[in-house]
Amino acid sequence: MSKISPFWVSAAVVLAAGLAFTEIVENQYYFTAIYLILQGLIMAVAWNILGGFTGYVNFGSAAFFAVGAYTAIALDKALGLPLPLLIVAAAAICGLIGLGVGYLTLRLKGVYFAIATLAMAIVLETFITNWSYVGGARGAYILTPDKHLWFDSYSEMLFMLMLVLAVVSVAISRKLNFSRLGRGLAAIRDDEVAAECAGVPTLRLKLVSTTIMGAMMGVAGAPYPFFVTYVDPLSAFNLFVAVNAIAMPMIGGTAHWIGPVIGALLVGSMQEIVKVNISSELNILIVGVMLVLFISLAPQGIVGLVQKHFLKRKA
Amino acid sequence: MVSTARTWFVRTLCAAALAAGMVGIAAAQQPIKIGFSMALTGGLAGAGKGALIAMEIWRDDVNKKGGLLGRPVQLVYYDDATQPANVPGIYTKLLEVDKVDLVVSAYGTNLIAPAMPIIMRKKLVFPSLFGLGVNEEFNYDRYFQIMPSGPDPKVDWTRGFFALAMEQNPKPRTVAIVAADAEFALNAAAGARKNAQNAGLKIVYDKTYPPATTDYTPIVRAIQATNPDIVFVGSYPPDSVGMVKAANEVGLKTKLFGGGMVGLQFAAIQKNLGPMLNGIVNYDFWVPEPTLKFSGVEEFLAKYREAAKGKGVDPYGHYLPPYAYAYLQVLGQAVEATKSLDHGKLAEHMHKTEYDTVVGKVKFGKNGEWARSRVLQVQFRDVQPDNLEQFAGPGKRIVLYPKEWKSGDIVYPYKQ
Numbered sequence: 001m002s003k004i005s006p007f008w009v010s011a012a013v014v015l016a017a018g019l020a021f022t023e024i025v026e027n028q029y030y031f032t033a034i035y036l037i038l039q040g041l042i043m044a045v046a047w048n049i050l051g052g053f054t055g056y057v058n059f060g061s062a063a064f065f066a067v068g069a070y071t072a073i074a075l076d077k078a079l080g081l082p083l084p085l086l087i088v089a090a091a092a093i094c095g096l097i098g099l100g101v102g103y104l105t106l107r108l109k110g111v112y113f114a115i116a117t118l119a120m121a122i123v124l125e126t127f128i129t130n131w132s133y134v135g136g137a138r139g140a141y142i143l144t145p146d147k148h149l150w151f152d153s154y155s156e157m158l159f160m161l162m163l164v165l166a167v168v169s170v171a172i173s174r175k176l177n178f179s180r181l182g183r184g185l186a187a188i189r190d191d192e193v194a195a196e197c198a199g200v201p202t203l204r205l206k207l208v209s210t211t212i213m214g215a216m217m218g219v220a221g222a223p224y225p226f227f228v229t230y231v232d233p234l235s236a237f238n239l240f241v242a243v244n245a246i247a248m249p250m251i252g253g254t255a256h257w258i259g260p261v262i263g264a265l266l267v268g269s270m271q272e273i274v275k276v277n278i279s280s281e282l283n284i285l286i287v288g289v290m291l292v293l294f295i296s297l298a299p300q301g302i303v304g305l306v307q308k309h310f311l312k313r314k315a
Numbered sequence: 316m317v318s319t320a321r322t323w324f325v326r327t328l329c330a331a332a333l334a335a336g337m338v339g340i341a342a343a344q345q346p347i348k349i350g351f352s353m354a355l356t357g358g359l360a361g362a363g364k365g366a367l368i369a370m371e372i373w374r375d376d377v378n379k380k381g382g383l384l385g386r387p388v389q390l391v392y393y394d395d396a397t398q399p400a401n402v403p404g405i406y407t408k409l410l411e412v413d414k415v416d417l418v419v420s421a422y423g424t425n426l427i428a429p430a431m432p433i434i435m436r437k438k439l440v441f442p443s444l445f446g447l448g449v450n451e452e453f454n455y456d457r458y459f460q461i462m463p464s465g466p467d468p469k470v471d472w473t474r475g476f477f478a479l480a481m482e483q484n485p486k487p488r489t490v491a492i493v494a495a496d497a498e499f500a501l502n503a504a505a506g507a508r509k510n511a512q513n514a515g516l517k518i519v520y521d522k523t524y525p526p527a528t529t530d531y532t533p534i535v536r537a538i539q540a541t542n543p544d545i546v547f548v549g550s551y552p553p554d555s556v557g558m559v560k561a562a563n564e565v566g567l568k569t570k571l572f573g574g575g576m577v578g579l580q581f582a583a584i585q586k587n588l589g590p591m592l593n594g595i596v597n598y599d600f601w602v603p604e605p606t607l608k609f610s611g612v613e614e615f616l617a618k619y620r621e622a623a624k625g626k627g628v629d630p631y632g633h634y635l636p637p638y639a640y641a642y643l644q645v646l647g648q649a650v651e652a653t654k655s656l657d658h659g660k661l662a663e664h665m666h667k668t669e670y671d672t673v674v675g676k677v678k679f680g681k682n683g684e685w686a687r688s689r690v691l692q693v694q695f696r697d698v699q700p701d702n703l704e705q706f707a708g709p710g711k712r713i714v715l716y717p718k719e720w721k722s723g724d725i726v727y728p729y730k731q
Contacts, residue, residue, distance in 0.1 A: 028433075029407040036404065129496055129525075137496040137523075139425060141452040144432045153436070155407070228399050230428030232498055235399045275401060276408050279356070279394050 007174060011167045018163040022156045031159040035227060037268035038162040039220050043241065044248035044260035045169045046216035051246065052254030053182060054209045055189030056105060060117035061245035063124045064094045064214050066236035068221025073134045073142060073231060083161070083223060090222035091215040097124075098214020102207035109192070125237040139232030142225040158223055169216050170261055176212070177257040185209055217245075240284065244268075247291045253303025262302050346389035347382065347656070349374075349643070350415030352405040352430070354422055357397025361581075363422050365619075365628040366444060366639035367392070372618045373643040383650045391415050395426055402429035410437060416656050419642060420444050422635065424498055431455065440649075440661045442642040443683070445635065447472070447502050450683050457662040458683040461642035463600060465688025466680045469506040473547065475692040475716035476574040476596065477510040480545050483727050487544030487570055491520035493534060493558075494549035494575075503549035503575035511547075519543050526551060531561035538567070545571040552578030556588065563591045570728035573597035579695075580634040585711075586703045592695035594729045599693045601637050601674060602712040604722040612673040615640055631707055641672035692716040694725060 022031075043061060050056050068090035075081050075089050101117065108116050129137045148157040176182045184205045187195035196202050225231045244267070252263025267290065271283040298305050351370075354363030374388050382388050391413050395401040402421065409415045410433070418434060420427045420443040427446035431453050434441045443449065443460045448468045450458045465471030480487050490511045494504035501523065511518055519541040524534055531554065538546055546569045548558050555578035562572060573595040578584045580599050585592065601607055619632045629636075646661075648670050653660040669678040680686035693712040698705065705711055713723035 027411040029404065029411045032404040032407045036400065126525075136501070138498050138501045141428060143452065154432070155403070224400075228403060228429040229432050230399060230425055232399075232425055234497075235425065238398070238400075240398070272404070276393055276405070283396070 007171070011171065014167060015163065018160055022151055022160055026152075028153060028155050031153075031155045032227075033272040035155070035159050035162050037265065037272060038159075038166045039224070040244050040248060040268040040271075041166050041261060041264035042162075042169045042220040043217060043245040044252070044264040045166075045173045045257075046213045046220065047245040048249040048254055048257075048260040049173060049176060049185075049216070050209050050213040052249050052259065053176065053185040053189065054206060056109075056206070056210075057114040057246075058101075058117045058213070059114050059242060059246075060101075060119075060121035061217055062237045062239065062242040063117075063121035064097065064217030065221035065224070065241050065245075066128065066233070067097060067124060068094050068218030069224040069231055069236050070128055070131075070134050071218065072222040073140050073225050076142060076225075077133070077140075083226065087165070087219055087222040090218040092218075094218025094221075095211045095215035098210040098212070098217075099207055101214065102203075102210035105203075105206045105210070121237060121242070125233050128236070129233045135232070137233060139230055140225070141230050144226055144229060154226070158227055161223060165219055169219070170257065172212065172216070173260070174257040176209075181205060181208060243284075243287060247287045249301070251290055251294045251301055253301025253305075255300065256303045259301050259303040266302070344386070346387045347384065347417065347650070348389050348391050348413065348415040349417045349419060349646070350391045350406075350409030350413060351419045352393050352395040352402055352409075352421045352426065354397040354426060355394035357395075359397045359423050359426070361628060362635050363397075364626060365623065365632055365636050366422050368622045368626065368628065369615075369619060369632065369636035369639035370643055372615065372622060373640045373647070377647055383647055384654060384656075388647075395421055397423075397426065399425050399429045402426055403433060406430045406433045410439075417646060417650075419646065420446065422639075424449055428452075431458075438658055440646070440658045440665065442646050444639055444642055447499055455683070456666075457658065459642075459645065459665050459679050460684045461638045461645070461674075461677070463674070463685045463689035465690065466682065466684050466686060468684055469502045470509050471506070471688035472503055472598065472690055473507040473510050473574055474688065475690055476547060476571070476598070477507070477514050477516070479596065479692055479716050479725060480516075480571050481514050483570065483725070488517060489519045489541070489543045489545075490516045491538045491541055491543035491546045491569075492518060492522075492549075493520065493538060493546070494523050495526045495551055495554050496523045497526050497551060499577065500549035500551060500575065504547070507547045507549065507574060516545075524554070526554065528554060528557070531557040532565060534558070535561040535565045535567055539565060539569075543569055545569060547574040548572070549575040550577065552581065552584060555579055556584060559588050559591050559595065566730070568730050570731070571596055572729045581629050582631045582633075582703055582706050583629065585698070585706050586701065588698075589700040589702075590698050592698045594695065594726060596692055596694045596715065596725070596729075599634070599691045599712060600689075601633050602691065602693055602709075602714060603633065603707065604693075604709050604712070604714050604720075606714055606720045606722045607675070609673055609675040610671065612637055615673045630703070637674050641674040641677065644672045645670045645677060689717065689720070691720060694723075696723075696726065 047061055050058050071090040071093045072086040075086055104116050134140050144154050148154045151157040184200045187200050188202050248263035248267050249260035251267055253259030274282050353367050354360055374390050377388050393405045418439055422444045424446040427443050427449050435455050440457045445462045492504050492507050494500040520538050550558055555576040576597050579597050619636050623630055649661045649664045653664050669676050678686045692715050694715055696713050698711055714720050715725050
């Protein structure tokens, strides 16, 4: 009989705890707060697939997130599809854009690639701003449907949906990290030319990596219009989304799949606590200060610190 | 023995009465909590901070008079950082954790809309601060908008500008419409287009520009090339400044210029632009003209000026603060009149009552907007350079429209 991995046991426990949480807790605040943390977690995990595993820094995360949100808006308006199908569609569209970004890596590396992703975000924002079908610069309203399955409220349902998506994202990231493909990506991160010489199909791996990253970010963005009910390009293409997607893995640690998870839970929870107890603006300051501290003092993030600690103890 | 039993009975009764009294006093002292989110940082922070000052003045005024229903009023608020994504969390916390009794909206359309589903789910009364046409989407019968845009907000907003134009002799025939590529400006331009068509004006220029534009001279030159009789501008503060400066540099020749420029209502921008403003006809909601001296507005503004010192907000607070005070006045009056915090009763009262506020009489229509529009069209006159104080008093922004609030006649044309 094959042994069940502790990861899958933990994932099942998390999902069961989430379900129990919706049954026990009546305070809706927790569902909206945790929703935002989970949204950050998916974005961080997605960013890390390209930024952490492959070593290509993406500054345009907000664009994938926003395209996911606007795909949901457009298809909801045109066809009135249910949310799960909107999420699949957003994943497909953003995956395709990710694939396109993957081809950029043929010519662009390092800082040039990072700038290209930023430029792509601006191009996509301009496109959405001028696309009147999805509201254009005026923004779009999405009315929350009355149906929310067996949950007591729509926010409970969105919370549970986000939890499932987050668990799936983490599972994909973990699978990638430990797979042959993940080792190929690590080789690209360490030295792309050497990897190419050693027979690693670098372009194909990079394409897979960017496509998965794009699709995941689209998935994070698709339920967003149903969460806020009003989306305009300025809030969807928000720089803060992109900054969080970078900061969370950097703080948690980029080399291991658990890094962005730890970073997202830590930074996201802190942001939600600070937002209602001190000031919303302090969020940005906190992220900035933590980012500077980790980059200068612990470039490997929390995971790196822990690994170092255990290595010392072993020695 | 009988005497001991009677003493015990009397003592118990006294103790029970005392305890009941204490509980009553405690309940009476428990504050009525009013919750809201407000932009205290981020893009709308300047206006949001001004609104908060006004709301705190209202709270202090009410508490000085004994509070509402004999209970003190407490404001519970959080900074939304001008981020719509923060709003749902803030309102759920206000309702579920802070257990506020009443809620009011944040400032601005895109920060009001995200709260709507939560408010609607709980069937709460929702006084709203300067959201343009939010309820067109939600059709919520407990939504009450304090901005005086009128029953058809997007069209009513610019109705006055075109009505004024069509009263002039000779009547204008052509119009140029230019707007920033952003929420308010596009809605205002859409309304302007409708009003222009209704007035039979030929639209000779109809374009938008990105909000990040820095040089407005080419836009004004392109407008001038079409030689329009009137020019309608829908813009936000930075571009309003850019457009006015460019119009002066280029020497824009047209009969009526302005309409929907946000920012020209703020004292700092007025001082910055100075005489360049002269002749511009633009929307406003309150100006210190003799026709708009509503009961309590002077006292409120005196308190506001004092409270605003050193806080980096508009020093005179003519634009948003009186309305931030008024939307709480409406709520407070409804609570006192119904002697209740029951949202059904409050909504019913707010639908059928005309309220006396610092911004005049407020009567809401079916959709929660003002039953009659009172978007003013004012004309800048005799503005002197480098003088902030001149905008504190009358004579610099003459009310031209609507007629019942008119304080002077139009100077027409703008520049020929």
